[in-house]
Amino acid sequence: MSIESRNAKRAALFVFSICVAACALSAPAAAQSSNVGIQALLPSIALGLGPSDSPAPFFPTPIELFPPSNSVSGPEATFLLGVSCARPGKCVAVGQYTDTSGSSQPMIITQSGGVWGQAVEAGLPTNSATAPGGQTAFLFGVYCASVGNCLAAGGYTDSTGNEQPLVVSETDGVWARGIALNLPANATTAPGTQFAFLNTVTCPSPGNCAITGGYSTTSGSLDYGAAVFSQRHGVWGRGVQIALPANATTAASGPTNPAAGLNTMGALNCFSAGNCVGGGQYTDTNFNSQPMISTEINGAWSQAIELSLPPNAATAESAQNGFLASLVCFAPGNCSVGGGYNDTNGNAQPAVFDETHGVWAQGFELTLPTNAATAPGTQSAYLNGFNCTNLGNCFAYSAYNDLAGSGQPLLITETGGVWAQGVEPPLPNNAVTTAGAQNANINNASCTSPGVCVAVGNYVDSNGNLQAMVYATVPTLSIATPWLPATQVRSYYWARLSADGGSGPNSWSVSAGALPPGLTLNTSTGEIHGTPTASGTFNFTITVSDSGTTPGQQASGHFVILVRK
Secondary structure: OHHHHHHHHHHHHHHHHHHOOOOOOOHHHHHHHOOOHHHHHHOOOOOOOOOOOOOOOEOOEEEEEEEOOOOOOOOOOEEEEEEEEEEEEEEEEEEEEEEOOOEEEEEEEEEOOOOOOOEEEEOOOOEEEOOOOEEEEEEEEEEEEOOHHHHHHHEEEOOOOOOOEEEEEEEOOEOOOOOEOOOOOOOOOOOOOOOEEEEEEEEEEEEEEEEEEEEEEEEEEEEEEEEEEEOOOOOOOOOEEEOHHOOOOOOOOOOHHHHOOOOOEEEEEEOOEEEEEEEEEEEEEOOOOEEEEEEEEEEEOOOOHHHOOOOOOOOOOOEEEEEEEEEEEEEEEEEEEEEEEEOOOEEEEEEEEEEOOEEEEEEEEEOOOEEOOOOOOOOOOEEEEEEEOOOOEEEEEEEEEEEEOEEEEEEEEOOOEEEEOOEEOOOOEEOOOOOOOOOOOEEEEEEEEEEEEEEEEEEEEEOHHHHHHEOEEEEEEEEEOOOOOOOOOOOEEEOOOOOOOOOOEEEEEEEEEOOOOOOOEOOOEEEEEEEOOOEEEEEEEEEEEEOOOOOOOEEEEEEEEEOOO
């Protein structure tokens, strides 16, 4: 298989398996989770993990990250797909780049002390393909248990032309040569027929990890199985095929989709070793891709169940591409999962599914920015994932198509259980601005505390080359002063306003109303001082602006100063 066809196939699988609000209809009986078993096995976990209404993270203009020195530029040359932060300023990002021989290689970029270094190429197993242009390796997911101790997963091409599941581990700051994991027993082994890959990585405890993915089964090279790979006490076991819902197709091909049985796992959350929840997608008997959830209890994975798509989901044969990409659980039986689906206009839309006390509700569609394309067949806004501070306070990320036909980065936040309309975060200063020429995406994010996050993705620069980029959040700007003291006429007054978050320097202004006569606001320090000359109750609004990032942040607060006679 040529590298071009392999890359095209991988791109389709990325969209299908990962991608790089309750509705009026009730959830079907099939959407009853078996997480009740996990609830009986595990101790109760409090749902309140932080403030009830956490502020949304603020993503200023990202910076470009650089692939290894033997990379080549091009419109599809560099992908940054995963990131994990052990603590603020200590992160690892992974992806794929094209080397000078025309092969795709896995890359790792490390951040130390808040500074990102140049990427390095990950070492592949000894049986990897080495012919020029013959390698299609990549790293998709990464998990860092602590600084210098990480696990990354993806895929690589072996010497027989088969794509194999790849794991690369870092111990005490040193990355070892990658290893291939053992596929389920029904995996195809004939040369050039296997296309296995790994994506989401999580480790509930040291030496006990789980990774989701997909692989080619003996049903045919285009028939894919959903798989989970587990590590116990440092030893990786053979992959386990997830049993699909009862209405899964058994056909090798469909009328318009030659890969009718394309089943993968992409979302994963583990409470402890052997007790996890995984999500993905499967193909039903109508040759539609549907979102599915499976539960692992004491090392045994249950038969997957189908989740119910939003009411405007496409139902015609071969018209649906529903899938799950990222899963967060606040307690056993209380989870949220994000992904996407096709609506009746043929547009791909972002969707979230919530589970409460073991019951999955029907999925609901998130709202795209006002400049999103809406004509039939013009939108492709699947979610790549989301992170949550606590129940009801999350942010989702992905990409969407604007009215000009460009792919733009997408950020959607949930605060207090309410999802806001999506916004388009900025791109690096050298990004292409020609209508229809941009193809930016946020692929993954990692948060070390509420509002302190790193997100990675890709964008097209002004030369038409696909480049890696990273966002680092700045704490959300807010006015910390709750109130201002009262005073008397002809008495000297002094008070200082203070702000939390942002990066500074700050500037202060009266944006509505007016201060009492005789008082002035220092726009640099936030000090209010002077001698009031008139009595009364004076209402006004103060706005603080942060100029330390592009774009800057603003926050406003309403204040009252009572001036007595």
